[in-house]
Amino acid sequence: MSDARTFGTDAHPSPRLRGEGRDDLVVGAASPKGDGEGGAVGGAFSGELPHPRLPPLFADDDVGKTLSPQAGRGDAAYNFAYLDEGTKRMIRRALLKAVAVPGYQVPFASREMPMPYGWGTGGVQVTAAILGRSDVLKVIDQGADDTTNAVSIRRFFAKTAGIATTTRTGEATVIQTRHRIPETPLTEGQTLVYQVPIPEPLRFLEPRETETRQMHALAEYGLMHVKLYEDISRHGHIATTYAYPVEVAGRYVMDPSPTPKFDNPKMDDCPALQLFGAGRERRIYAVPPYTRVRSLDFEDHPFTVQSFDRPCALCGAEGHYLDEVVTDDAGGRMFICSDTDACETRREGAQ
């Protein structure tokens, strides 16, 4: 627009007609959308660009080195492990308080992550805040290393932090999980990071955060016992099978994330540090190693875990948590170990 006085007046229309010079409006020309969606439709892009395109802006290499001398080791231009240092410090401070008050949900300023809520944004932020160059990361979705969520988070950190990843529980120093606890017993050198959707165990009993916060402050957990009692009166047993509430170190009632109750006993007196991150709900909490984690129950209805009436169809082992897999459209199905690493290890051992 060379002449400001003519702007927006009918008497002096813009010298540039609508659509003029835009090749993409011409039938048959490809849309200049780039490599992604639509890029291939209509054949290769051959026409001239609609606007003269400036060369991409890169910071001068020397300036870049000065600003972030050691940032990242991966092949991408991110800070190490994606998050900026200020965000990491904020998350780290929340983690320290979470460890000091086991089971208490520490609010934190959760960031938008390059993945939708529900895909583990809380766990990813916790992992990003604790990861160091020498860490070896394992990510599981339920028990599996090879499903979309697990693969993409593992690749996310391989790319943004350049760290080593593994599917072997024994080799990992940091394990991010949604939501199972690996069968291979965890050790003192390991940290388990849980992805948590709803961190508040009382949320479905009391929707107001102001109230649940008071209930935790007063250790007023009668409502949770009423809920478990109602289960018994309706079903004859406690029907909660996942996200089964636990009491941590004799004080806070905590949601162990939607881990099957089969795994609850593994949280008790665990040698590894357990950290929980809820991205959308903006809460971080923790269970230190060797901490009493008690699943809530009644004297006459003690806590029990699920049992399976068959062995794993792949490794043949009994007493493990099984997934049902539909194998065809004729009702065929098989039951296999949910923990893929433990199952593979058993099969390798049998060979």
Add this chain to the structure above:
Amino acid sequence: MLRAGFRDPVHESQGVFRAVLDALARPGTIHAIPARLDPPAPLTPELAAIALALTDGDTPVWLDPALAAGHDVAAYLRFHTGAPTTADPARAAFALVREAERCPPLADFAAGTPAYPDTSTTLVLALDRIEAGPGLRLTGPGIRGAAELALAPLPPGWPAALRENHAGFPLGVDILLAAPGRLAGLPRSTAVEG
């Protein structure tokens, strides 16, 4: 002249944080703290490393009289962290104490509120010596059975003050103990005898 901060801020602060996290998650264990800093006296390299790794504009820092006396320490921390200093220990997110034998009563610091116990002060104490051995007997979350920790110098009123701090759980201060090259944690969840 202003002394340098971390040479590699990203990875050095991560290393310091992991040592602090391990120390608080496993009270009674002693951790190596990578502190290659050369801060202005009387600030110790360990206190400086913890401050540079964890404090920023969101965390008011309280300095004990020994650290606050000289202008250098406050200027060093302000330049490298941007953290505001406060004269009121009850408003501090972090408190740096150089002279443990003159440490104020733990009740002077923020203990958090029943709804938000995370709003308590983290106390960072410089000590001469931290050893595993007869002294304080620790039990609680993070400790397999019991642990023993010998500290020198022992701040005034300890270990009774630590028992009192633990009695207020979930309120209370969390304490980091930093001797040359060594770090230990005493979170409020730890029960102390001895």
